[in-house]
Amino acid sequence: MTTPDDPLIGRVLERRYQIDAPIARGGMSAVYVGTDLRLHRRVAVKVMDSRYVGDPQFLRRFEFEARAVAGLSHPGLVAVYDQSIDGDIAFLVMELVRGGSVRELLRERGPMPPHAVASVAIPMLGGLGTAHRAGLVHRDVKPENVLISDTGDIKVADFGLVRAVAEAGVTSASVILGTAAYLSPEQVSSTDIDARSDVYSAGVLLFELLTGRQPFSGSTQLALAYQRLSFDVPAPGDIIDGVPPQLDDIILRATERHRDDRYVDGFAMQHAILDAVDDLRLPAFTVPAPQQASDRVTAAIARPIRPQQAPPPPETRQVTGPGEPYDDEDVLDDEYGDDGYGDGYSDDDYYDEPRRSALREHRGAPDDDRIDDVMPPSRRLAALVWFLLIAAVAAGLAALGWTVGAGLA
Template identity: 45%
Template sequence: MQQKILNQRYELERKIGEGGMARVYLGRDLRLNRRVAVKVLHTQYTSDPQFLARFNHEAQAAAALRHPAIIDIYDVGQDGDIPYIVMEFVEGQDLKALIRLGGPLPLERAVQIAEQVADGLDAAHRAGLVHRDIKPQNIIIGENERVKITDFGIAKSALSTSATETGVVFGTADYLSPEQARGLPATHASDIYSLGISLYEMLTGKLPFTGDSAVAVAMQHVATTATPPSQLNPRIPPQLEAIVLSAIEKDAARRPASARAFAQQLRAYRQIGDQGTVVRPVPPRPVPIPASDATVIAPQP
């Protein structure tokens, strides 16, 4: 990218990431003199006015979220034909890289990470937003093990066509909920499932489903029972295994009733560890999600 300063305010210093939808740059807000991350859309997405309108709407909705576990969005704008989002810059490592480097995480660490993500999802769901693309690549582990969820609001806008209309599963299928794989709308239960798959991977170092194509993996989410994680990592106690398997139930109604309920289960496990039986909190009523929510997963980032 030749342009180095967007709207005479955001200086782009160097590229720090790239995915199917956008490039991410380390930048500086010249007005406030602070480091930021700037996500710039690829050119193929900039010629569709309807897409850009949805993109801006969702980014603005996500910008209203304020939670310690969610990346702050500072600004949404366009400089000429360059749409961009300005976000909080966090020093850290994405969870996927952490798993690749170290294999299974210590049980306590994995549970703490999942608990923080569930807390962030609870805040988003209560605000009427569904992430739709929860996966370790979208979870940053920063200083003092603080977790930050990235790409809120991006997944819905990333593709205007649903899986049912194209017959194609977009984005990363490894963490796709069964209902999304069937082309149904994503709900808060879909985010819980994706977080459950991420926790499974943290605890075992492996994904429950693999295949030669995204569609093959997606169909396993629909029809194949996951290997109990304790068979891959014998250190996982029955209480923790039950929490993981509950989160990745095929039937959304059998998963924790909300992200808050899932976080409470994880907290209860941490408080008593392997001793006794995990106390199941009384689940709050599910958070209603607007029926207009999109059904597809966005490429990362």
């Protein structure tokens, strides 16, 4: 987590995304609650660690992966809205999930019963399968990257970040990327990675959900990673009672050391779990969000916002055509909702009348109380001359008409 003195709080990135409050920090990035000032909605803003910002290889891969994930649509994936670089900040704008991670739920409640594990696995594997069919590989499937919303939705986050970091010039070629406990054997021994690597990691994750522990241990992260090259993941039913054989078989197949023996992708593993749910008649279940994490996100959303002073506006372009109004698509005329992000959040908190007036002035549009004083002096003089000329002509015509009328009489 960041400190209250975090310099990013209140900053507006790309003149659109305001950083409001911190949520969490990891090794590669920090996540904040933010506000999209254009669409008036809450978002999550992931800010990458500063050591990557100056690396052109990372930035190219970061942009490519973000675009690829933004093109995916599945309820089991955290939606990606935007990606950009603002000065020394590389960031990703995503759907804000009010809730927490599967890791936090494990800490609060311990191992899950089979029906709860199935309720996590089915949407998670659907999201992974959607990405796999699009040619994407997550590379870091773990409980921290599987989120649970307050309404029980399961969503996979952080697609593509590991690959972007892997191609960064600041990353040593000898470093094993990903989280050691969930790596597939081929991630440890080579760089030849495909969808079946995510299947292995998903199998390890489900093993942990059922048993409350990881299948391997080691004195160091490197030793832990190399365990999977020599040993198989055990059946969860050998560790804890009550695991149906069907789930044992699914996890054993998903975690085969030779990837040709695994499910080909997330969808294939999902279908196996759906068949097991039908065979076992497991009840439908809504997975609860971890309470502490949910409270933390709610508190971050409700935290008072400290907007920074906006930078000086660029010079306003001059209008060349007579009477042509200044126009800018960024002027926010319509009122939008906040998509349900944050109790008490209101558009009026950000766009009250003083701010609207300032925005109009910034865009070059006059305020209502100054609108009738916009004619330059030269045009006033020309108008006066025309008025006097027209008045003289009218008087002459009136006199001529009077004379003609008198003669006829």
